[in-house]
Amino acid sequence: xxxxxxxxxxxxxxxxxxxxxxxxxxxxxxxxxxxxxxxxxxxxxxxxxxxxxxxxxxxxxxxxxxxxxxxxxxxxxxxxxxxxxxxxxxxxxxxxxxxxxxxxxxxxxxxxxxxxxxxxxxxxxxxxxxxxxxxxxxxxxxxxxxxxxxxxxxxxxxxxxxxxxxxxxxxxxxxxxxxxxxxxxxxxxxxxxxxxxxxxxxxxxxxxxxxxxxxxxxxxxxxxxxxxxxxxxxxxxxxxxxxxxxxxxxxxxxxxxxxxxxxxx
Amino acid sequence: xxxxxxxxxxxxxxxxxxxxxxxxxxxxxxxxxxxxxxxxxxxxxxxxxxxxxxxxxxxxxxxxxxxxxxxxxxxxxxxxxxxxxxxxxxxxxxxxxxxxxxxxxxxxxxxxxxxxxxxxxxxxxxxxxxxxxxxxxxxxxxxxxxxxxxxxxxxxxxxxxxxxxxxxxxxxxxxxxxxxxxxxxxxxxxxxxxxxxxxxxxxxxxxxxxxxxxxxxxxxxxxxxxxxxxxxxxxxxxxxxxxxxxxxxxxxxxxxxxxxxxxxxxxxxxxxxxxxxxxxxxxxxxxxxxxxxxxxxxxxxxxxxxxxxxxxxxxxxxxxxxxxxxxxxxxxxxxxxxxxxxxxxxxxxxxxxxxxxxxxxxxxxxxxxxxxxxxxxxxxxxxxxxxxxxxxxxxxxxxxxxxxxxxxxxxxxxxxxxxxxxxx
Numbered sequence: 001x002x003x004x005x006x007x008x009x010x011x012x013x014x015x016x017x018x019x020x021x022x023x024x025x026x027x028x029x030x031x032x033x034x035x036x037x038x039x040x041x042x043x044x045x046x047x048x049x050x051x052x053x054x055x056x057x058x059x060x061x062x063x064x065x066x067x068x069x070x071x072x073x074x075x076x077x078x079x080x081x082x083x084x085x086x087x088x089x090x091x092x093x094x095x096x097x098x099x100x101x102x103x104x105x106x107x108x109x110x111x112x113x114x115x116x117x118x119x120x121x122x123x124x125x126x127x128x129x130x131x132x133x134x135x136x137x138x139x140x141x142x143x144x145x146x147x148x149x150x151x152x153x154x155x156x157x158x159x160x161x162x163x164x165x166x167x168x169x170x171x172x173x174x175x176x177x178x179x180x181x182x183x184x185x186x187x188x189x190x191x192x193x194x195x196x197x198x199x200x201x202x203x204x205x206x207x208x209x210x211x212x213x214x215x216x217x218x219x220x221x222x223x224x225x226x227x228x229x230x231x232x233x234x235x236x237x238x239x240x241x242x243x244x245x246x247x248x249x250x251x252x253x254x255x256x257x258x259x260x261x262x263x264x265x
Numbered sequence: 266x267x268x269x270x271x272x273x274x275x276x277x278x279x280x281x282x283x284x285x286x287x288x289x290x291x292x293x294x295x296x297x298x299x300x301x302x303x304x305x306x307x308x309x310x311x312x313x314x315x316x317x318x319x320x321x322x323x324x325x326x327x328x329x330x331x332x333x334x335x336x337x338x339x340x341x342x343x344x345x346x347x348x349x350x351x352x353x354x355x356x357x358x359x360x361x362x363x364x365x366x367x368x369x370x371x372x373x374x375x376x377x378x379x380x381x382x383x384x385x386x387x388x389x390x391x392x393x394x395x396x397x398x399x400x401x402x403x404x405x406x407x408x409x410x411x412x413x414x415x416x417x418x419x420x421x422x423x424x425x426x427x428x429x430x431x432x433x434x435x436x437x438x439x440x441x442x443x444x445x446x447x448x449x450x451x452x453x454x455x456x457x458x459x460x461x462x463x464x465x466x467x468x469x470x471x472x473x474x475x476x477x478x479x480x481x482x483x484x485x486x487x488x489x490x491x492x493x494x495x496x497x498x499x500x501x502x503x504x505x506x507x508x509x510x511x512x513x514x515x516x517x518x519x520x521x522x523x524x525x526x527x528x529x530x531x532x533x534x535x536x537x538x539x540x541x542x543x544x545x546x547x548x549x550x551x552x553x554x555x556x557x558x559x560x561x562x563x564x565x566x567x568x569x570x571x572x573x574x575x576x577x578x579x580x581x582x583x584x585x586x587x588x589x590x591x592x593x594x595x596x597x598x599x600x601x602x603x604x605x606x607x608x609x610x611x612x613x614x615x616x617x618x619x620x621x622x623x624x625x626x627x628x629x630x631x632x633x634x635x636x637x638x639x640x641x642x643x644x645x646x647x648x649x650x651x652x653x654x655x656x657x658x659x660x661x662x663x664x665x666x667x668x669x670x671x672x673x674x675x676x677x678x679x680x681x682x683x684x685x686x687x688x689x
Contacts, residue, residue: 114360118369121362121502128504205499215506219486221499222377227516230496234509 026185026200034196035064042180042192042240045247047161049168049255057169061161064194065151070161072169074141090136094123096158098147119155122218126159126208129217130177131166141171152195153181155206155220160244167252175210176248177217180240182207182233184225189236191243205233209241268354271480279481283469289477290316295518297473298409300526302420302533308447309425313417316475317407322417323400324425328439331387331394339386340396343371345403345414352406352476367411370500371401374415374456374489378497381422382451388430393437395427397450408476411487415458420530423452424537456497457526458489459519463505470511472518486512488519492527 027033037043043064052058057072078085085091096119097111111120127143143165145158156179163177183190183202190197193204203223209216225233279289286294298316305311309324331338345367347355355361375381386395399422401414426447431438462474462482474482484503490496496516501507596602 114365114369117360117365121366125502125504129506210506213506215508216501216512217504217506219499219501219507219512221496222373224378224491224495224497227490227494227496227520230516231509231513234512238509 059164070165075139089133178244191240311421322421336391351403
C-alpha cells in the first residue's frame with residue numbers, strides 16, 4: 001500500500017518533470033493557457049446554418065480550430081430493417097466520421113472503428129434525450145456529423161453543430177443541447193480544451209447540458225480525478241455549456257433574421 | 266435471435282416494486298449481489314460471479330514491436346467477448362452497440378487511467394515490448410456485465426505473471442517459469458466500475474441492476490473509481506437527464522462500494538497466493554468439486570424476512586374463524602350417510618360427477634329400453650317375418666290359388682271338357 005502511494009507520487013513527479021521539459025505549461029503563473037486564453041474562456045465560435053440545400057437541416061461550426069459539419073435528414077420513414085420502428089417515438093440514427101485529413105496523421109478509416117462507433121452512440125444518446133422524439137412515432141431522424149479538422153473537443157463541437165442542424169431542420173427540441181469539454185490542471189478547471197491540452201494528460205470531462213433545466217444529457221470523463229474535485233469540474237462544465245448556449249442562441253436568431261428579411265421585401 | 270420482450274405486466278410489476286424500494290432478490294437499493302472471485306490454474310485467469318452473472322478473464326502476454334509514437338511503452342489490449350453462450354440476445358461475430366460500449370468503457374477504465382506501468386513492459390526500446398492482452402468472456406448474463414468485467418479484468422491483471430526475459434547483446438531470451446520466476450505486472454491502482462441504473466426519469470436509483478432491472482431501466486451511469494477515491498472514468502448512457510446532485514450522490518456511493526470490492530479482491534488474491542505456496546488445491550482444482558465449472562449452481566435466494574413474523578401474526582389474527590365441522594356422520598334420510606359440514610355441495614366437479622352418474626343411469630335406462638325395444642323389435646321382426654312369410658306365403662298362395670284356380674279352371678275346363686266330352 002505504502003509502496004503504491006510512493007510509486008504514484010513518483011509517477012506524478014516524473015510526469016510534471018516531463019511536462020516542464022517538453023515546454024508544455026498548460027496554465028502559466030499569470031493564469032494564461034497555451035493559446036492565450038483565460039481558464040474559463042471559450043474558443044472563438046463561427047457558425048453557419050443552412051449550408052446545404054439538399055438536406056432538411058445543416059450547419060457548419062468552427063470552435064477554435066475544430067471544424068465540424070452536421071447534416072440532418074428527417075423525420076422520414078424508417079429505412080433499413082423494419083424491426084427498428086418504435087411505435088411511440090422516432091428513432092434517431094447518428095453517424096460520426098472524421099475526414100481522413102482531419103488529424104495530423106492521415107486517418108485510414110474515416111468511420112467504423114471502435115472510437116467513432118462509440119462517438120456515434122454517444123451522439124445518439126444525447127439527441128434521444130433532447131429531441132422531442134415522441135412527436136414523430138414510427139419515423140426516423142438521421143444526424144450525420146463530420147469532423148473536418150480536429151483540434152480537441154470533437155464530441156462537444158459535434159453536439160453543438162448537430163444542435164444547430166436539428167434546429168435548422170425545424171425539429172422540436174426540449175432545449176438547446178450544448179456540450180463542452182473541461183479539464184483540470186493545477187486545481188483549476190479549464191474550459192473548452194484544445195488538442196494540446198487534451199493530449200497533455202489532463203483529466204478531461206465532456207458534458208452535454210440542457211441549460212434551462214440544468215439537466216445533463218451525457219457525462220463522460222477520462223483519466224484520474226479525485227472525487228473532491230468532481231463537483232467543481234462539473235460546475236465549471238455547466239457554466240461553460242451555458243456560455244455555449246448563449247452563443248448558439250445568437251447564431252440561431254441571426255440566421256432567422258437573415259432568412260426572414262428577403263421574404264419580407 | 267432477438268431477446269424476447271418483457272411483458273407489460275412484468276414491467277409494471279418491476280417498476281412498482283422499485284417504487285416500493287423492493288427488489289426481486291430481496292436486496293436493498295444500494296446492495297451488491299453476492300460476489301465470488303476464483304482463479305484458474307494458470308496465472309492471469311480469473312472468474313467472477315456476481316449473483317448469477319459469470320465472467321471469465323484471461324490475461325496473456327507476447328513480445329511484439331512497439332507502436333511508433335511510443336517506442337518504450339508496452340501495449341495493453343482489452344477485448345470483451347459477448348458470446349451467445351451467455352444470452353440468446355448476443356450474436357456471434359457482430360460488433361453490437363453493447364459490445365462497443367462495454368469494450369470502450371473497459372479500455373477507458375483501465376488504460377486511460379494508467380493503472381498499469383506500461384514503461385516497465387519495454388524489453389528493447391523501439392524493438393520489443395510486451396503486449397498484454399486481456400480477454401474477458403461473458404459466460405452468463407444476468408445484468409451488470411460492466412462491473413463484473415472490470416472486476417475480472419483488474420483481478421486477472423493483478424494475478425498475472427509474465428515470463429522473465431534476459432538480454433545478451435542483441436539476443437532476447439524468454440525464460441520459462443522453471444528457469445526463472447515469472448514477474449508480476451506493476452499496477453499502480455485498481456479502478457473498479459460501479460453501475461447505477463435510473464428508473465422513472467431518474468427518480469429511483471439502484472446499484473448493481475440484474476438483467477430484469479436492466480430491461481426496464483431508463484438509463485445507466487457507470488463510475489469507475491479506485492480506493493484512493495480517485496475517479497477514473499464516468500460514463501452516462503441511455504436517454505436520461507441527470508442532475509448534478511445525482512451524479513455527486515452516485516460518486517459518493519461508488520467510493521464506498523469500491524473500497525469494499527477492493528478489499529474482497531485483495532483477500533481473494535492473498536488466499537490464492539497462500540494456496541499456491543502451500544501447494545494445495547488452487548485454481549480450477551479448487552472450484553471443481555463445488556461447481557463443476559460449467560454447471561449452474563443454485564444459491565439459496567435471500568428472502569426479505571424483516572417483517573415476516575409480524576405479518577404472519579397479522580394474517581392469523583385477521584383471518585376468519587373457520588366454520589364448525591361436524592365430526593360424526595349425519596343421516597339426513599334413511600339409507601343416506603353424510604360426513605362434513607352438511608351443506609349443499611358447491612364443488613362443481615362432484616356435481617358433474619353426479620351428472621355423469623345420472624347420465625350413466627340414463628344410459629343404463631336407455632340401454633334397458635333399447636334391449637326392450639330390441640326384444641320388441643325382435644317380436645316385430647318375428648311379426649314382420651310372419652307377415653313377410655304371409656306375404657311371401659301370400660304369393661304362393663295366390664299362385665296356389667291361381668294354380669288352384671287354374672286347376673279348378675282346368676278342372677272346370679276339364680269339367681267343361683269332360684262336359685264337352687260328355688257333350689260330345
